[in-house]
Amino acid sequence: MTVALCALGMMAQGENSPYLKHVYEYVPAPGQFVNTMPAYEEGDDAEAMCRKVEEQIADNARGLITLGGWGGYLVFGFDHPVVNVPGQNDFIVEGNAFYSNAAQGAAGGGSCEPGIVMVSVDANGNGKPDDEWYELAGSEYTNPLTKHGYSVTYERPAADHVATPDPQQKYRIDTTFVHWQDNRGEDGYLVQISFHRQAYYPEWIEADRLTFDGARLQDNYAYINNQYVLYPPAYGYADNHPDTCRLAQLNIELAVREDGTPVHLNAIDFVKVYTALHQQCGMIGETSTEVKGARDLHPEAMPTELDEVQTSSVTCRKTIRDGQLLIIRDKQIYNPLGYIITKLN
Ligand SMILES: [Ca+2]
Numbered sequence: 001m002t003v004a005l006c007a008l009g010m011m012a013q014g015e016n017s018p019y020l021k022h023v024y025e026y027v028p029a030p031g032q033f034v035n036t037m038p039a040y041e042e043g044d045d046a047e048a049m050c051r052k053v054e055e056q057i058a059d060n061a062r063g064l065i066t067l068g069g070w071g072g073y074l075v076f077g078f079d080h081p082v083v084n085v086p087g088q089n090d091f092i093v094e095g096n097a098f099y100s101n102a103a104q105g106a107a108g109g110g111s112c113e114p115g116i117v118m119v120s121v122d123a124n125g126n127g128k129p130d131d132e133w134y135e136l137a138g139s140e141y142t143n144p145l146t147k148h149g150y151s152v153t154y155e156r157p158a159a160d161h162v163a164t165p166d167p168q169q170k171y172r173i174d175t176t177f178v179h180w181q182d183n184r185g186e187d188g189y190l191v192q193i194s195f196h197r198q199a200y201y202p203e204w205i206e207a208d209r210l211t212f213d214g215a216r217l218q219d220n221y222a223y224i225n226n227q228y229v230l231y232p233p234a235y236g237y238a239d240n241h242p243d244t245c246r247l248a249q250l251n252i253e254l255a256v257r258e259d260g261t262p263v264h265l266n267a268i269d270f271v272k273v274y275t276a277l278h279q280q281c282g283m284i285g286e287t288s289t290e291v292k293g294a295r296d297l298h299p300e301a302m303p304t305e306l307d308e309v310q311t312s313s314v315t316c317r318k319t320i321r322d323g324q325l326l327i328i329r330d331k332q333i334y335n336p337l338g339y340i341i342t343k344l345n
């Protein structure tokens with residue numbers, strides 16, 4: 001996507017699609033639905049899998065893809081920047097969360113598999129998500145039980161791997177299936193369950209180890225009447241509340257820098273979602289965030305103020321003035337064709 005193409009999309013007022021348009025990256029952590037949602041076929045590479053994910057979830061197709069276990073992620077964008085409207089939620093990442101009648105005590109439990117959402121501005125104007133990421137600080141951001149700076153490395157099972165079935169619980173067909181090690185000195189295995197017998201490690205990834213970084217939320221399950229019930233954090237996550245619930249909506253105003261300081265973004269170009277839980281729940285397996293699509297809640301909104309020029313790493317930003325897309329770089333404002341409009345002080 002070039003600056004000129006961005007400009008066309010931006011200036012075609014009334015034609016912004018509310019729906020997720022492009023998938024830039026898909027790297028699930030190992031999980032029970034990996035290689036099936038979407039389906040891996042021999043010969044598929046990362047780009048092919050990306051296109052399969054896009055087919056499932058772009059343009060309101062409403063398929064469903066898995067991010068696998070903790071850390072597995074997806075990066076996507078729309079056909080226009082999503083504006084941060086002051087005082088309003090701005091977009092939603094749709095999933096398959098639901099509340100269950102089995103929930104007791106606290107309301108709203110069911111299948112709530114929160115994914116942490118990050119946003120980014122195409123600050124260098126190259127149309128690629130290679131810029132600074134900002135986490136949307138959901139309700140658990142300041143929870144002392146949230147592990148920030150967390151990291152997990154998963155290992156592909158060796159070619160000569162021999163399964164270790166659980167003699168007591170027959171559905172646990174391999175209790176040493178995918179080894180994981182975190183950066184807090186803990187390790188363990190993703191268990192293969194009989195309902196999902198395919199490889200759990202993403203087949204198209206050549207590396208035999210996959211490391212993910214991010215924040216890990218505290219386990220959210222309760223075991224009630226022989227059922228696992230997963231309770232949702234209050235707000236600020238994907239695949240956490242049912243899509244029809246207002247608490248599933250996301251506000252760009254929650255964005256924070258890596259050091260936790262809030263940052264005001266007038267609009268965002270890219271969204272990253274990753275599975276925030278690292279837990280396994282018996283017969284329903286490891287918890288994984290799923291994504292069905294994403295929607296801009298106000299696709300016609302225009303930022304009202306000029307972006308501030310950042311003096312640190314960000315030297316190039318897009319902004320809207322009088323309905324026209326402009327580029328700010330090195331304290332000068334350019335139109336999309338590269339002509340200098342004005343200089344900033
Ligand atoms: Ca907002």
Ligand SMILES: [Ca+2]
Nearest residue numbers: 122126128130
């Ligand atoms: Ca970029």
Ligand SMILES: [Ca+2]
Nearest residue numbers: 096113239290
């Ligand atoms: Ca889910």
